[in-house]
Amino acid sequence: MIEKQVNQKAWFMVLPVFLLVAFSAIIPLMTVVNYAFQDTFGSNQFYWVGLDWFKEIIHSERFHDAFFRQVAFSAIILTIEIPLGVAIALAMPKKGWGVPVCLISMALPLLIPWNVVGTIWQIFARVDIGLLGHTLTQLGINYNYTQDPVAAWITIIVMDVWHWTSLVVLLSYAGLSSIPDVYYQAAKIDGASKISIFRYIQLPKMQRVLLIAVLLRFMDSFMIYTEPFVITGGGPGNSTTFMSIDLVKMAIGQFDLGPAAAMSLLYFLVILLLSWVFYTVMSNIGEESSNGGV
Amino acid sequence: MANITLKDIAHSYTGASDNPADYALKKLNLTWRDGGAYALLGPSGCGKTTLLNIISGLITPTKGEVHFNQEDVTQLPTEHRNIAQIFQFPVVYDTMTVFQNLAFPLKNRGRTKEEIEPRVIELAAMLGLSDNLYTKAQHLTADAKQKISLGRGLIRQSVNAILFDEPLTVIDPQLKWEIRSQLKFLHKQFGFTMIYVTHDQTEALTFADEVIVMYEGEIVQVGTPEALFMRPEHTFVGYFIGSPGMNIAPCELQGDTIIVEGYEIELANNYPVQNDAVKIEIGIRPEHLDLSAADTPGGLPVTITKVDDIGRYKIVRVKLRNKEFNVIMNELSAVTGDKASLHFDTSHTHIYVNDHLILGEPK
Numbered sequence: 001m002i003e004k005q006v007n008q009k010a011w012f013m014v015l016p017v018f019l020l021v022a023f024s025a026i027i028p029l030m031t032v033v034n035y036a037f038q039d040t041f042g043s044n045q046f047y048w049v050g051l052d053w054f055k056e057i058i059h060s061e062r063f064h065d066a067f068f069r070q071v072a073f074s075a076i077i078l079t080i081e082i083p084l085g086v087a088i089a090l091a092m093p094k095k096g097w098g099v100p101v102c103l104i105s106m107a108l109p110l111l112i113p114w115n116v117v118g119t120i121w122q123i124f125a126r127v128d129i130g131l132l133g134h135t136l137t138q139l140g141i142n143y144n145y146t147q148d149p150v151a152a153w154i155t156i157i158v159m160d161v162w163h164w165t166s167l168v169v170l171l172s173y174a175g176l177s178s179i180p181d182v183y184y185q186a187a188k189i190d191g192a193s194k195i196s197i198f199r200y201i202q203l204p205k206m207q208r209v210l211l212i213a214v215l216l217r218f219m220d221s222f223m224i225y226t227e228p229f230v231i232t233g234g235g236p237g238n239s240t241t242f243m244s245i246d247l248v249k250m251a252i253g254q255f256d257l258g259p260a261a262a263m264s265l266l267y268f269l270v271i272l273l274l275s276w277v278f279y280t281v282m283s284n285i286g287e288e289s290s291n292g293g294v
Numbered sequence: 295m296a297n298i299t300l301k302d303i304a305h306s307y308t309g310a311s312d313n314p315a316d317y318a319l320k321k322l323n324l325t326w327r328d329g330g331a332y333a334l335l336g337p338s339g340c341g342k343t344t345l346l347n348i349i350s351g352l353i354t355p356t357k358g359e360v361h362f363n364q365e366d367v368t369q370l371p372t373e374h375r376n377i378a379q380i381f382q383f384p385v386v387y388d389t390m391t392v393f394q395n396l397a398f399p400l401k402n403r404g405r406t407k408e409e410i411e412p413r414v415i416e417l418a419a420m421l422g423l424s425d426n427l428y429t430k431a432q433h434l435t436a437d438a439k440q441k442i443s444l445g446r447g448l449i450r451q452s453v454n455a456i457l458f459d460e461p462l463t464v465i466d467p468q469l470k471w472e473i474r475s476q477l478k479f480l481h482k483q484f485g486f487t488m489i490y491v492t493h494d495q496t497e498a499l500t501f502a503d504e505v506i507v508m509y510e511g512e513i514v515q516v517g518t519p520e521a522l523f524m525r526p527e528h529t530f531v532g533y534f535i536g537s538p539g540m541n542i543a544p545c546e547l548q549g550d551t552i553i554v555e556g557y558e559i560e561l562a563n564n565y566p567v568q569n570d571a572v573k574i575e576i577g578i579r580p581e582h583l584d585l586s587a588a589d590t591p592g593g594l595p596v597t598i599t600k601v602d603d604i605g606r607y608k609i610v611r612v613k614l615r616n617k618e619f620n621v622i623m624n625e626l627s628a629v630t631g632d633k634a635s636l637h638f639d640t641s642h643t644h645i646y647v648n649d650h651l652i653l654g655e656p657k
Contacts, residue, residue: 185352186385188372190446191402200387200398 035261053262063263065238066246067270070222073157073242077221080161082214085168089176090202092169103173106166118230121159125231145232149239152232156240159227164220168213175209176202211282215275222271243267296362296454298326298349298487303358305344310356318344319355320511326455326489331481333502334491337534341511342491346457349489350377362454378447379457383464384439388432392423395431396445403450413449420476421445436464444473448480455487462497474501495535507531523579524642529649532577538609538620540577547574547645550657555615557594562640563654568647575646580622582639585610587628593635601626612636 036053038046057063092102112120127133127144136143145151179201187197225244228234234241234249241249247267251260305319314320319341326332326349334342347353348360351372359368367375378399387395396414418424421441426434431442440461447456458477462470478501481488492498498505499519507515507522507530514528515521526532532540546553550564554576568574586593596612596619610621614636621636645652 180383182381182383183385185347185372185379186381186443186446188352189350189377189379190399191373192398193402196402200389204387204389 032261032264035257036265039258049258053258054266057259057262057266062246063266066241066243069239069241070243073153073224074218074221076157077160077164078214078217080157081165081168081217082210084161085165085213086172086206086210088165088169089172090198092173094177103170106169106173109163109166110170112163114226115230117159117163118227121155121162121227122231125155145236147236149236152236152240156228156231159231160221160224163227164217168217171209171213172206175206179205207282207285211279214278214282218278219271219275222274296487297328298455299361300324300345300348301359301361303345303348303355303360305341305348305353305355305357317356318511319348322358322513324506324513324516326487328487329485330487331478331501331503332487332489333498333505334489334508335493335495335498335505335534336508337493340508342493342508343459345508346379346459346489346491349455350379350457351375352379376450376452376454377457378450378453378455380443380447380459380461382460384436384443386431386434386439386442389430391428391430392418392434392438392442393427395442396423396449399446399449413451417445417449420480421473437466437469440464441473451484451486453486455489458488458490460492470497477501495537499535507534509534525651526577526644527651529575529577529646532579532644536579536581538580540579541583541619542575542577542646543617543619545574545576550654552576552645555617557614559594559638559643560640561643561645561654562656564657565645565652565654572647573649575649577644577646578638578642580609580620582642583619583621584637584639585612585621585623585626585629585634586637587630588633588635590635590637593637596634596636598629598632598634 034046037048037050039049039052040046088106093099109117124130125133125145127137127146133143133145142148143151145155183201183205184197187201192200223244224242225248228240228242229245229248232240234245243263244267247260247263250256250263300322303319303322304317306316307318308316311317322345334345336342344353348355351360351367351370354368359366361367362375387398390398393414396417397410400410400413415424415427418427421444423438423441423445426438431439434442444461447458462473465473474497477488477490490498490501492501499522503518505515505517505519505522506513507528509528509530515526515531517525517527522531522535526535526540529540529542533542543554547565547568549567550561552559552561585596585598588595594614596614598610598612599618600611602609602611606624608623608626610623610626612619612621612634619636645654
């Protein structure tokens, strides 16, 4: 028998990574944790308060409102952007000069910084000087995103669709391009309809990239901050105060560091949990054994 | 069920062109009789798959027409041609079960459940897929997936033809043999036209009644396996069919005599005088050459360079001056040392002018 050599020195090899992760993630997170369980009156004096901040946040109506606004926003974004992105990808040309043209024009919105996108739309939608806002008003449509919550929501949603559908398109297009021609040939031989081709070839082959698209769009829309901050500043009233905007108001505007820290942790856990749910559900689609039948 | 006729078919992947080099297929005329078992044989890249795709309508030929019986179907889309085609690599619908995969072509054509179910169960049994009928196709091995592909090709009983594009590439040898005999059996039973593309000559020769040999976008010979072996009409056929292939050697031709490497051989036939510019070659199968002890009268002096014993017979490589020949011998005991005499069976010696067989007149 050869004795297995035990050499604990190998742990030192992991040290650099450990330090990197510690400084980039764990330590910053721990400061938040620190504030979430303690109270301070300045001058570095802290008092242990246990779960008080969490209880306060969970039971506050303000948090509920922001949370439901956030969930509704992400749900709307996903229901619009994912099908729209897939549809555009399906309609894009597969070869020829149209491919680079489409890809570049699709990639353009993705290259614009968030706050610039916000500013563009803030001006674009203004009733007095904005092309969109002014035109709509001239057409007799009652549109004013600074006063009407519905208009504010529509503006932010349209802006997000304009900004981020491209990402879904590019991912879906990559997924579609990876399907070998022979699948389409076989489908023709089998007499499959366009819908069947989509349902049984394209969609299953796109499953992985769509999972990535859904996760990215979910996380990003759930964390949206800059654009609504630039366009509406969370208004009118609190109608577009999403969780991140509320968080910043609480932490920096009111300097309520304890509740803000508790809310940060809850926010983080919610994103983690929902991402996990999406991942698990979507990777298991089509995996469960079927009972067969025609 | 139909006779399939190809009229002056030519295809270029880069569009119509006057340059013959652009064409993957160069002017083909061919009729596939209803109910025939054909093999399309040729090296990779000779246009076999292109030809198949033209028949099934996946490709519209640059020039020429495709007829099913009297009807011109050149512009008819694949779905309406009633053709089954099986591809080289397995194509399965991942999210469907084996049953649903097999039923798919029938379902798309609006057959009822009562029609589909017994047919699927029968075919699955024939292909050995019964145990996995309700498993998702994506969980199966490559072998089984290819069987599903085959099954989808065979499920419709009234197709005009079934086209096989090297379908057994991914299947292991034992199973290959089994599936091939199954296909032959099905062909006998149902009598549909089968066109089988392969670059494996054994596969082609065992499967087909008639073999079409293609080379660089052209059909070089159409014939029974025996004709291909005994009377190759093109040096490529001689070289491609047989193991090892036909010996081809440059020669000079003078009436009934050829001169190979400076040695004269008298032939059984008289050949017409050829123009100086052409390339003249003799072709003779290793089976039709013989070796005897060195300095036998009538034999040509050769040096043995290599002997491969492959069981039932030996492949002897000999050198006549600078030209090497393969000789198939059952027994080598007559020859000692590395010197021997080479004998040509002149009744099986063929003359090729610019790669094409020419016929002589009996003396």
